[in-house]
Amino acid sequence: MIRRGEVPALVRRGASLVAALALSASSALAGDRALIDFIGFSPDAKYFAFEQFGIQDGSGFAFSEIFVIDLAADKWVPGTPVTVRIEDEEVGLGAARKQSAEGAADVLEKFGITEPVEILALNGDGAAEADFTKLRFGVPGYGLSEPASDQTLRLESFTAKSPLPCRDWFSEAPLGLALILEEGDGERVIHRDKRLPESRGCVFEYRLHSVVQPGWAQDISAAVAIVSVYSGGFEGPDRRFIAVPIGQ
Template sequence: MRLSVARAVSARLAASFGFLALASAPALAGDAANFAALGFSADGRYFGYEEFGVQDGSGFPYSNIFILDVAEDKWVGGSPFRQTLEQESPTLAGVRAAAMAKAAKALADLAISEPAVIEALNGDGEVGHDGASISFGARGFGMDAPPNPVTLKLESFESTSTVPCVDSFGFPPPVGFALTLEADGKSIELHRDQSVPASRNCTVAYRPYGIVAPVNWSWNERTPVAIISVFSQGFEGPDRRFIAVPVPGVK
């Protein structure tokens, strides 16, 4: 895999998921959202994904659907589409169907109908990954190893936020992140937080979750997308949501 283009990831990351209320917060187990890739448009320009789960504290099921313009690195189509059912009894299937109904027109208008393939995954049950990096490459032929793999490395560091995490809530300072692409003996920084956006709440950690891409993305010169887990203070422990970060210039 060759590194041919590098550009900064835009401030769109600031709006990746909604601000979560911080009003009351005893701590045990947090709300770890699940991830589902909904697909790409045929030209690889648009990517849709869903995060879904059950809120800690309230026990309400939720689903959030995002549509990313991969080239412009911004949300499009009116996304995110958020659905929460304020009852503890409904199933996740019900809330997910309601969110999909909200997003259906945008997904159709942007022709998001092509499969998204998983090129790498740090799965929740996987043992042994370091939580700070993920490597991937274009698919080899048959059982061949991926040629010329690249590595994404994630760095976390103490940062600042307009959310009064320390003064009002008594939490540690929020955590920001930087994402670096290593390929061909070169390191290109794709993103570095100058401060933590309020939309991320009071962050505590980040982890590279996976790499998704259109089918035959390398041959067709499409851009893969990194999925980053974002952990923030919740009612009963760290809550996880997801950020989608385009990884331009690899093939």
């Protein structure tokens, strides 16, 4: 089933979570862990698209969500996310991804998502002893030369207000996010939550995942930070992703 512009599945299941309060966010059971695919940028680097996909905990249904982000406005473009959830455990993930790609084709074309993504830095899922609160990166040099710049992205979290009854559902306050960019002798805040959007769910942990930019970029003005978001779910924390513009 394809749905455009609706709240992601994690929040739609909120009412059912009340029945699962015994399974707290710190439960030994495992929540679902979405994966990510970077789709691309527009030629003017004003828009960025990515897909998150996986098998939903609790139901076992395959899902796929495609987001197109207006980087200057730091919000989804109209008509996104394009959300597919196949309510049949016998249908695999490939079918959900195919449906979401077909459903998002028009909006991807409208916003000109044609430019490849270059990964500047990445905390892989199997990385040992990774520091998920800091990620050092730079603009790639030529050939085997060192990066042409040196920046560090720092993540901080703090208790934040949410429109969802997170304390009632999980007995914990949800967390907000701040991202600080360190370069040279200074730093600047590139994002700080004032209030959590409903679409993010009840977040109990954030982790820096990666920094990406258009493949042709010569500076970080079009770079985007990808943050893993762990929100309460049926069987423990569920991982989803958000994209935060760095250079805007």
